Amino acid sequence: MKHTISVLLQNKPGVLSRVTGLFSGRGFNIDSLSVAETLEKDVSCLTLVTHGDEAIIEQITKQIHKLIDVIKVTDMVEHDHVEREMVLIRVKAESGSRAEVLRVIDIFRGKVVDVSPKSYVVEVTGSKTKVQAIIDILRPVGVQEIVRSGIIAITRGKKS
Amino acid sequence: MKMKGARALIKCLNEQGVKVVFGYPGGAVIELYDELLQAKDLIHILVRHEQAAVHAADAYGRVKGEVGVALVTSGPGATNAVTGIASAYCDSIPMVVFTGQVPTKLIGNDAFQEVDIVGITRPVTKHNYLVKRPEDLVPTIREAFYLARSGRPGPVLVDLPKDVIGATINFPETQPIKMRTYRPTYEPHSGQVEKACKMMLKAERPVLYIGGGVINANASEALTELAKKLDIPVTMTLMGLGGFPGSDALSLGMLGMHGTYFANMAVAHSDLLIAVGARFDDRVTGRIDAFAPQAKIIHIDIDPSSISKNVQVDVPIVADCRRALTAMNIWFDKSRDFDQKAVQEQHQVWQKRIKEWKVDHPLVYVEEEGVIKPQFVVRKLHELTGGDAIITTEVGQNQMWAAQFYLFNRPRHFMTSGGLGVMGYGFPAAIGAQIAAPDKTVIDIAGDGSIQMNIQELATAQQYKCPIKIAILNNKYLGMVRQWQELFYDKRYAHTAMDVAPDFVKLAEAYGAVGLRATKPSEVEPVIKEALKTKNTVIMDFVIAREEGVFPMVPAGKATTEMLLV
Numbered sequence: 001m002k003h004t005i006s007v008l009l010q011n012k013p014g015v016l017s018r019v020t021g022l023f024s025g026r027g028f029n030i031d032s033l034s035v036a037e038t039l040e041k042d043v044s045c046l047t048l049v050t051h052g053d054e055a056i057i058e059q060i061t062k063q064i065h066k067l068i069d070v071i072k073v074t075d076m077v078e079h080d081h082v083e084r085e086m087v088l089i090r091v092k093a094e095s096g097s098r099a100e101v102l103r104v105i106d107i108f109r110g111k112v113v114d115v116s117p118k119s120y121v122v123e124v125t126g127s128k129t130k131v132q133a134i135i136d137i138l139r140p141v142g143v144q145e146i147v148r149s150g151i152i153a154i155t156r157g158k159k160s
Numbered sequence: 161m162k163m164k165g166a167r168a169l170i171k172c173l174n175e176q177g178v179k180v181v182f183g184y185p186g187g188a189v190i191e192l193y194d195e196l197l198q199a200k201d202l203i204h205i206l207v208r209h210e211q212a213a214v215h216a217a218d219a220y221g222r223v224k225g226e227v228g229v230a231l232v233t234s235g236p237g238a239t240n241a242v243t244g245i246a247s248a249y250c251d252s253i254p255m256v257v258f259t260g261q262v263p264t265k266l267i268g269n270d271a272f273q274e275v276d277i278v279g280i281t282r283p284v285t286k287h288n289y290l291v292k293r294p295e296d297l298v299p300t301i302r303e304a305f306y307l308a309r310s311g312r313p314g315p316v317l318v319d320l321p322k323d324v325i326g327a328t329i330n331f332p333e334t335q336p337i338k339m340r341t342y343r344p345t346y347e348p349h350s351g352q353v354e355k356a357c358k359m360m361l362k363a364e365r366p367v368l369y370i371g372g373g374v375i376n377a378n379a380s381e382a383l384t385e386l387a388k389k390l391d392i393p394v395t396m397t398l399m400g401l402g403g404f405p406g407s408d409a410l411s412l413g414m415l416g417m418h419g420t421y422f423a424n425m426a427v428a429h430s431d432l433l434i435a436v437g438a439r440f441d442d443r444v445t446g447r448i449d450a451f452a453p454q455a456k457i458i459h460i461d462i463d464p465s466s467i468s469k470n471v472q473v474d475v476p477i478v479a480d481c482r483r484a485l486t487a488m489n490i491w492f493d494k495s496r497d498f499d500q501k502a503v504q505e506q507h508q509v510w511q512k513r514i515k516e517w518k519v520d521h522p523l524v525y526v527e528e529e530g531v532i533k534p535q536f537v538v539r540k541l542h543e544l545t546g547g548d549a550i551i552t553t554e555v556g557q558n559q560m561w562a563a564q565f566y567l568f569n570r571p572r573h574f575m576t577s578g579g580l581g582v583m584g585y586g587f588p589a590a591i592g593a594q595i596a597a598p599d600k601t602v603i604d605i606a607g608d609g610s611i612q613m614n615i616q617e618l619a620t621a622q623q624y625k626c627p628i629k630i631a632i633l634n635n636k637y638l639g640m641v642r643q644w645q646e647l648f649y650d651k652r653y654a655h656t657a658m659d660v661a662p663d664f665v666k667l668a669e670a671y672g673a674v675g676l677r678a679t680k681p682s683e684v685e686p687v688i689k690e691a692l693k694t695k696n697t698v699i700m701d702f703v704i705a706r707e708e709g710v711f712p713m714v715p716a717g718k719a720t721t722e723m724l725l726v
Contacts, residue, residue, distance in 0.1 A: 014282070059465065
């Protein structure tokens, strides 16, 4: 089963390789990875998506937590949370297809962030399936290049 | 107070109570060595290979129950230390290793004798540091010692660029170490303790399975009290030997691949397995689904990631072993449900069954006329040292025979490279142990293969007048691999015959040590006696039965009840 795991860690040199080295060394899988700083400048948040049975996921969270620079490990599956991924797509947009491409982008609530005579660069955020969907739909039009971010996740606010 | 980084480091070592540093100089640490020359309260032991410095620090730490310290130079000095660090990591041994590094401005430049040792040792250290700023030097060293000795102990590496050691710094005041990201759990959860104790009261066929955590936590006494109070037989892992008296009636000896018949049978038939500071290693469990299949499992360990890693646990207790066992002892002392007589009665059938197993298949070997059996040598060593020597081992058959036949009655008397299995560990470890306990008899039980992996340390032993006794169980084979080849590869002895070896007696003499040889059983005792009264390093070369095997043996991948016996 897929798990999104959120890791708060000290923003120190080499800390990312401690996490990724743990995954390669112990044969765990990383499906996607995203890291950036948090509100606290010396703390980073690393969101990674992995998969495995319950025992493996338990080991993954325990082993990450064991790393000295790690502050907190949260398996998002245990929490009500929001996940987002972002994609930048350079899609062919020539006179005949520009309007059609814009319509698709609009449906997906995407944005055109760069315009050139023969292409657009489109920015879309959403769930993994939504991101995949717009790529699939634009593909016949002529997708030239895509760059996807890793998934990021945050827990929802308390209901009361 | 202003001082040079090198001096600050030495001041830090004093502050941490370090008395001995094992090391080897080089360009990147020359400044540090210059300071060491003037350090009064610090002894430096000059080894002959960096790997030996780390193994010696490892054993020194084990004997003393302190943090061992090694110091090596950059590049090859650091890479030579890696095996020792990895071994200490596998065995959870508290240690701080200092490595020299090229000056900060050269880092990443492929400079002379530069390696990314922090990168290399990341998976084999508890934590490691590259000190980039002089002002971080002292706080980093303090943190390194704190990490090494707290929680689940382990080696911590501190990489020291030459300019950092050379810089002038302000020596900061000591401050209590508070780490936001690291707070080991020492105290057991009382609810879990109670749950475990209640299970122990009900158990009809309980077994205590103890590992190196008992020794690390100084929990032997609490454990022995619990075992006796509750009348529970105790089996030990390789790392746990000495954690419970081996000669006690409740002792089952070692379990696992080369464990005793009765230990493996007891675990396989138990209804409650109480694991203390042990990690269900594959050499212990054999085929995992056949390991203690009828047992509920209680697991005490300070490292949460050890729990339910290989075997699903019913009652986990994350805590320091000593505190958890003490809490259990207190619980039983206070409990109205606990009645020692009743418990003993409840275990009567079980204890009887274990006794039968012990009688049916004791730990034995077959005597052969005129041929020295290695087990006989180990038994004689035990007898003639009164079981009181510190024993180190190399790895392979020598290690297993030592574990099986030298009954360890006290903790911190057995040093072996358990998890990583490093040939070449025993001799430098013996040096570390002898430096830690100058008045003790220290014996390295070795093979003719593994002794050659760090034989150069004879010079170190001589330089520091370590009267270590090396007992080479010489079968002119890499015996353990040969045994596997005999059993599982139709006796195709691919490159395991050590046909060419030095004359160990002459070799000893070449270093100024004493060499003795025994070629028949009647010579064993005189040789050991002679060695024990010699105040010098002694190599005893026991020419043993060439194809003697280690038994019992659980073939890899088999259930621990499927033992090959003598």
